[in-house]
Amino acid sequence: MRQIHENTTDDVVSSEGINPDKGKASSSASLQYSIINDWYKAVLQNATEGFFLSDLNSNILYVNDAYCKMSGYSRTELLSMNATDLILKKPAEVKKFESNIERTISNGESSFEIKSRRKDGSVIDLAVSYKYMDVGPGFIFCVHRDITEQKEINKQLIESEERYNALVALGGRVGEAVVIMQDMGNNEGVQTFVSDEWVKITGYSMEELLGMPFFNLLKAEYYTPSLDRHRRKLKGETIPGPFEMEIIRKDGVVIDIEFTSVHTTYKGKRANVAYIRDITERKRVENVIKESESRLQSVLSSIDDWVYVFDKEGCFISCHPEPARDIYEPKGDFMGKKHSEVMPLKVDKLFCTAFNKNIQGLVADYEFSRDVKGRKKWINVKLSPMFIDGEFNGSVAVIRDITQRKQVEQKLRESHKQLRALSVHLQYIREQERKDIAHRIHEELGQLLTAVKMDISWLQKQLLHCNEIPDNKMVDILKLIDMSIQIVKGVSAELKPGLLYELGLLAAIEWQTEEFFKLTGIKCNVSSIPAKIVVEQELAIALFSVFQELITNVFKHAEATCVDIGLRKQGKKITLTVNDNGKGITEEQINAPRSLGLIGIRERVQYWGGTVTVIGISGEGTHVTVSIPLNKKGGLTANESPDN
Numbered sequence: 322m323r324q325i326h327e328n329t330t331d332d333v334v335s336s337e338g339i340n341p342d343k344g345k346a347s348s349s350a351s352l353q354y355s356i357i358n359d360w361y362k363a364v365l366q367n368a369t370e371g372f373f374l375s376d377l378n379s380n381i382l383y384v385n386d387a388y389c390k391m392s393g394y395s396r397t398e399l400l401s402m403n404a405t406d407l408i409l410k411k412p413a414e415v416k417k418f419e420s421n422i423e424r425t426i427s428n429g430e431s432s433f434e435i436k437s438r439r440k441d442g443s444v445i446d447l448a449v450s451y452k453y454m455d456v457g458p459g460f461i462f463c464v465h466r467d468i469t470e471q472k473e474i475n476k477q478l479i480e481s482e483e484r485y486n487a488l489v490a491l492g493g494r495v496g497e498a499v500v501i502m503q504d505m506g507n508n509e510g511v512q513t514f515v516s517d518e519w520v521k522i523t524g525y526s527m528e529e530l531l532g533m534p535f536f537n538l539l540k541a542e543y544y545t546p547s548l549d550r551h552r553r554k555l556k557g558e559t560i561p562g563p564f565e566m567e568i569i570r571k572d573g574v575v576i577d578i579e580f581t582s583v584h585t586t587y588k589g590k591r592a593n594v595a596y597i598r599d600i601t602e603r604k605r606v607e608n609v610i611k612e613s614e615s616r617l618q619s620v621l622s623s624i625d626d627w628v629y630v631f632d633k634e635g636c637f638i639s640c641h642p643e644p645a646r647d648i649y650e651p652k653g654d655f656m657g658k659k660h661s662e663v664m665p666l667k668v669d670k671l672f673c674t675a676f677n678k679n680i681q682g683l684v685a686d687y688e689f690s691r692d693v694k695g696r697k698k699w700i701n702v703k704l705s706p707m708f709i710d711g712e713f714n715g716s717v718a719v720i721r722d723i724t725q726r727k728q729v730e731q732k733l734r735e736s737h738k739q740l741r742a743l744s745v746h747l748q749y750i751r752e753q754e755r756k757d758i759a760h761r762i763h764e765e766l767g768q769l770l771t772a773v774k775m776d777i778s779w780l781q782k783q784l785l786h787c788n789e790i791p792d793n794k795m796v797d798i799l800k801l802i803d804m805s806i807q808i809v810k811g812v813s814a815e816l817k818p819g820l821l822y823e824l825g826l827l828a829a830i831e832w833q834t835e836e837f838f839k840l841t842g843i844k845c846n847v848s849s850i851p852a853k854i855v856v857e858q859e860l861a862i863a864l865f866s867v868f869q870e871l872i873t874n875v876f877k878h879a880e881a882t883c884v885d886i887g888l889r890k891q892g893k894k895i896t897l898t899v900n901d902n903g904k905g906i907t908e909e910q911i912n913a914p915r916s917l918g919l920i921g922i923r924e925r926v927q928y929w930g931g932t933v934t935v936i937g938i939s940g941e942g943t944h945v946t947v948s949i950p951l952n953k954k955g956g957l958t959a960n961e962s963p964d965n
Contacts, residue, residue: 879903
């Protein structure tokens with residue numbers, strides 16, 4: 322189980338934590354307390370009263386400096402002890418303690434006096450107030466006040482009224498007000514003695530307080546029960562205290578007080594001596610703690626995810642609302658055990674990586690899948706660090722079932738894959754159709770025009786013998802026919818260069834650059850490594866189409882005078898580069914939704930598992946690199962990773 326470290330500047334109390342052998346309940350309790358401690362430690366640590374926090378088995382989880390000084394033990398020693406270790410080992414005292422613990426858990430609170438043994442062996446009397454905090458596994462919030470001197474003074478008061486000065490001095494030292502109440506005529510509980518501390522608490526002057534019934538200061542709901550206790554005390558009844566009530570200051574502000582009284586005599590008459598402490602700040606702290614814990618429970622109850630909490634050793638100490646069935650369910654009784662002991666190895670490796678990031682103060686998350694009843698489920702884990710006083714104190718894991726999201730993502734990827742496949746397929750069909758058209762134009766129309774030329778040539782010979790047709794006329798006819806044949810060849814080559822099928826990709830690119838130069842005057846340099854590159858036909862068609870689109874973009878947009886084209890086959894990939902010396906494409910143009918040419922190029926290349934890189938340098942040109950992975954045959958396998 323983890324330890325809770327407390328920083329202190331007090332040399333008497335060292336910084337120590339909770340003993341690891343306290344068990345699972347303490348481990349879970351200590352985490353909940355860590356949250357409380359992180360927010361309110363400063364208030365409790367500086368209090369003059371002794372505070373400690375324990376689990377339901379009375380294991381001490383937290384102590385403040387005042388309690389350390391009160392008991393004589395160091396914080397390290399107290400955090401390794403049970404509250405029963407501090408009780409005077411007498412049957413009556415032990416029985417009183419155990420019964421009040423039960424009363425605290427059942428009724429929510431209890432107040433009593435008990436004898437405690439200090440580390441040096443001396444016995445002190447303590448006024449104890451216990452409150453049950455119904456948070457997580459449950460805690461007991463314990464307030465202790467050393468009343469040893471007070472008890473002694475009470476004895477002295479019975480013997481001599483002159484010792485009231487000691488009582489007042491004691492109250493001033495421990496932050497308590499002292500009030501003596503006596504019945505005067507028909508007025509009950511008249512204040513016949515008040516200390517300076519009571520003047521400060523109430524805001525009234527001493528003259529105003531003396532002669533005023535104490536009960537006039539109380540809120541209405543406390544009047545009757547307080548008066549009843551006063552009457553019973555004067556009769557000599559023993560009524561355990563202390564009691565909490567509210568009074569109204571002179572300025573109208575309502576404050577909380579803790580009230581304890583004993584029966585005595587004062588100036589020869591029966592009296593009740595009250596010891597009163599202002600507990601407004603303590604009540605505020607308690608209320609804030611309850612509110613914050615309530616908010617925390619509300620937040621946890623409102624989310625659909627599962628929450629696991631780990632200590633700084635990576636051990637499970639809490640889960641909400643219950644173990645994540647079929648999602649992130651540790652084996653057996655996992656509380657207090659390390660993650661590696663109750664989770665599969667592959668999941669633990671992911672957890673350890675994320676946990677190490679938490680130690681460095683970083684939030685981490687990871688995903689994994691598991692088969693549940695023949696179905697794959699995906700789980701996302703977000704691990705966030707917890708720090709107390711700048712020291713790593715554990716992690717909180719939020720577990721989420723993301724199976725549905727993964728399924729949607731998979732369908733989306735498949736849809737994109739299908740769209741790219743369809744796009745490439747349509748492109749291939751179009752290329753095949755163009756090839757067929759080119760073939761028909763070349764084979765059928767070309768042959769027809771050749772026959773026409775032969776016939777006209779024969780006709781020319783026949784007519785020349787008759788001298789009926791001028792020679793120049795026939796020459797013109799033949800020129801027209803030659804031009805028709807060239808046009809047919811040009812159309813055929815533009816639709817689909819035969820070089821692509823006959824001599825390969827490199828020859829087709831070289832032919833296209835020559836035609837591009839004739840059309841635009843832009844010089845093109847083509848290089849290839851190795852000199853001969855052979856790829857399968859579909860890849861050749863795709864790369865040639867990409868190349869045509871790239872040089873078309875150069876002509877339309879680049880304002881270039883020279884283009885360098887490179888074809889490289891290196892290892893398991895083929896690379897096409899097109900670099901011009903134009904004005905350079907901008908980042909906005911690269912990412913613009915209307916850059917359909919680049920979008921089309923990316924779609925063609927992504928289908929084959931390739932990448933497209935476009936870099937524009939203002940005034941120097943644009944550099945485009947297309948890289949596609951190859952299979953063992955030298956051609957392309959769709960979606961094959963280049964690292965396979």
